[in-house]
Amino acid sequence: MSRTPVTITITGAGGQIGYALLFRIASGAMLGPETSVRLNLLEIPQGVRAAEGAALELQDSAFPLLSHVDVYDDAARAFSGANLGLLVGARPRTAGVERGDLLAANGGIFGPQGEAINAGAADDIRVVVVGNPANTNALIAAAHAPDVPAERFTALTRLDHNRALGQLAEALEIPVGELRQVTIWGNHSATQFPDVAHGTAAGDPVPALLAARFGGPDAAQEWLVDEFIPRVAKRGAEIIEVRGSSSVASAAAATIDHVRDWVAGTPDGWTSAAVVSDGSYGVPEGLVSSFPVESVDGAWRIVQGLDVDDFARQRIAASVAELEDEREAVRGLGLI
Ligand SMILES: NC(=O)c1ccc[n+]([C@@H]2O[C@H](COP(=O)([O-])OP(=O)(O)OC[C@H]3O[C@@H](n4cnc5c(N)ncnc54)[C@H](O)[C@@H]3O)[C@@H](O)[C@H]2O)c1
């Protein structure tokens, strides 16, 4: 076991996703059974008691990998020495609200947290933003951390990726673990583009399997456009409607998947993550947009050289246009 614990700062740790995350992290599900962890829980004053309660329960769980738990209501102290930042703390949306509506309400959280990361986090800090609107919140945080390489700031689209896998596995009546090379492009919002064009299932091309399942390529495309893409893209709203509040356990599981693969690598091929664009696939440089990514030596790399047909190009462009609008909006609000 590594003797020096990895310091992980979790914001919004007293909230729903925080509660679902903490115990899995402390059990070793995120960084593996050899890595001990130190947890810094950041909350606003009203959330501190809930975070303290979670800390008591962590102690009561006697996780051998858990070295320390501290609760803070001050970002500078919470991010001091952090190797990983899981930026969850933000107001979730409720029924009828789009994620973009949260820009003004939540955007103000991420500038000060970016500054705290810039000032005091460890040199190897890696950040994943979960709080919505996640992509643009990551952009804000990165903009306030000029000394941290931009590629260390990411936003979560792994939940969308996992949702796409779940829907495909059901449609094809195959185990979800057989699926590879599915991509979420763009924003973690209803404009995202879940793309199966390069997907495989146990090595067979997904488009051919869908054509066989639905009675031809045209019928398969109809299913993709009318059922699959909107179901995945609007799954967050579906969960809110059915559960009465936004997704929690699946969001925590996706966060664990994102960080685990970022740190340990992606031996099974690519996954999806929102990373700072380097201009690949025509996505303007600097936007935090979801791409097909592999993790190599602890860094996300955008998978290059994929054929993107006209349909995909249009869908990606629509989601990227929304990200540009969000960037303009936060500029207008003085957040970047
Ligand atoms: N990216 C995704 O895939 C995804 C999935 C699900 C939920 N979310 C988002 O995650 C966020 C959290 O969801 P939740 O269900 O845990 O909400 P929640 O309301 O249960 O918890 C949020 C917590 O954040 C805390 N908080 C607010 N401002 C803070 C700040 N400045 N610093 C530290 N903590 C702060 C609150 O006190 C609260 O305890 C929401 O924005 C939600 O929309 C994202």
Ligand SMILES: O=C(O)C[C@H](O)C(=O)O
């Ligand atoms: O949809 C939401 O508001 C919550 C979250 O982003 C989700 O995708 O479940």
